[in-house]
Amino acid sequence: MQLYGNLDSILFKIGDNFKEIKDGFKRSIKYLDEKLREIGYKTHEKLRETKNTISEYMPAIIASLPYSAKTPILAGLYIKNSYKGRKGKLLGYTLIGIGAAAFGLFLLSGIHGLLSPNNENIYYAGSHDGYQAFVPHDTINYNGHTDPKGDLILDNGNVIHNAIWDGKYSDTIINNHNQIIKLNNDFVGKINPVNNQRYVPLHDLYVIKGQVPIKQITIDGQTYYLIDANKINPANIAGFYTYKEWINNFVAAINTPGTYAAGLQGNSPVFKWTNTTGTVAYQTMVYGRYGPFDGGVVLVLPNKTIIPYGTTLYPSGPSLNNYIRMQQIYNPSS
Template identity: 70%
Template sequence: MSAVRYVIVGVVVVVVVVAAALTLLPTLHRVPVQYVGSPSGYEAFVPDGQTISYNGHTDPTGTLILSNGNTIQNVVWDGKYAGTIIQNHNAIVQLNSQFVGQTDPVNNQPYVPLQDFYVIKGQVPIEQVAINGQTYYVILADKINPANIAGFYTYQAWVPNFIAAINTPGTTPAVLPGNSPVFTWTNATGTAAYQTMVYGRYGPFGGGDVLVLSNGNIIPYGTTGNIAGASLDNYLFTQQSYNPSS
């Protein structure tokens, strides 16, 4: 009987050990959520036009620009607004296909490619995962307050400049009057300014806004009305007019 008891106890011990191991395995392989960026700064997700299947749905991929200028590649936006970002980006790509290569009728310069991006006020929750053997950094958008997310677009080359500007004290948003002389400037600033007005006639987009830097330079930009968090209202609904002669 003692031998029988020993076998039974041994089986129980093995079962308990295996059960404990199964309980611990997910914890050992789970990468904790990290919060990147500055609690008081602005970060930005820049879609690259690619998508990936994650958690059973389609998400946009791109780059995350942090408030200090550093970037994280292979980023996936998962959760809230994922589908809207894909639609917005496709619309911008379509408008670029339609207009880039044509001439701005106001300053007679060629139109430039514009790029949409999505600003997040505060830190961004990300999780490192492996998808098909590739490492990605997933933005957990459902953990972000919607009031802290807003969509913008500007000249493709100026997206990092825009993020640097809104993280720099002294930068103020303004709106261009319809007869602004900025539209006649024969450089990329004049072109992009007018081009955001053109794109603003389509889809959910608005245009004709500028960031005014402390050195007097400006960065023209437009907005996406379907992702417009209230904490970024000062950049979305600008009241002050920009006059380059002032």
């Protein structure tokens, strides 16, 4: 019997059986035993042997998984390099192949989380230590009530479209978004009296620290991704608003090491800058006079670029206090 001894051949076999592998993630070890008896490929007995040896190598698997990247690929690499025997080599290559297939599946769906064991098809999108952002665009009727609908921007830059925020803060997000729309209608196109430039459209976003629980649903034949906000710690949710065209930049900035937030003093020279930065900086202060918002804050990136923004009064989870309650004043000359 031929033993497939290199990564290419293992990945090739897994590619031929991609559907079986994907379905297998949702089934138990008992199901694996049943399917192994049906597989007619030459690796039949070796895969059974791999399953039986998993418990032997489980401590190595657990030890090899870093907190920020729980993937079988790293476990396979660790085992392949640590255990030179036939069992270790086979298990290592198999885990690498399974990890590659799983990672490809999650990338195709725009979700790089893991399927939870509660059989509710709950995915956890984003990384544990990253910041994700829900960007509302309109509303949708779901399960007899109205929820905000928009995009979910992940910390790696991927975007999940047709996302629905359901549960905690749903009504608050709708109210905040409507207030932003109203203020845009009142101010956009008018002249900013401080820098003599026209006001621009602002947009709100809701940042979640850590992973976001979502599940795929269908409404009237359309696929959506439901954010189960009731499963998110309220301390990890906060609302912000900035120039509409800077939303992606804002999310990227707060996920960039070295970025910090600073406040603008009332006489800050930034307000007089005759560019979009100066306009938005002052505009956030204006919006704070009319809605449930505060303004006059900037993100300062490591390259000294700044992104002006404001905050919503609710939600304002303390886990994001570094971006809500300013500890320092921005000095353009520093």
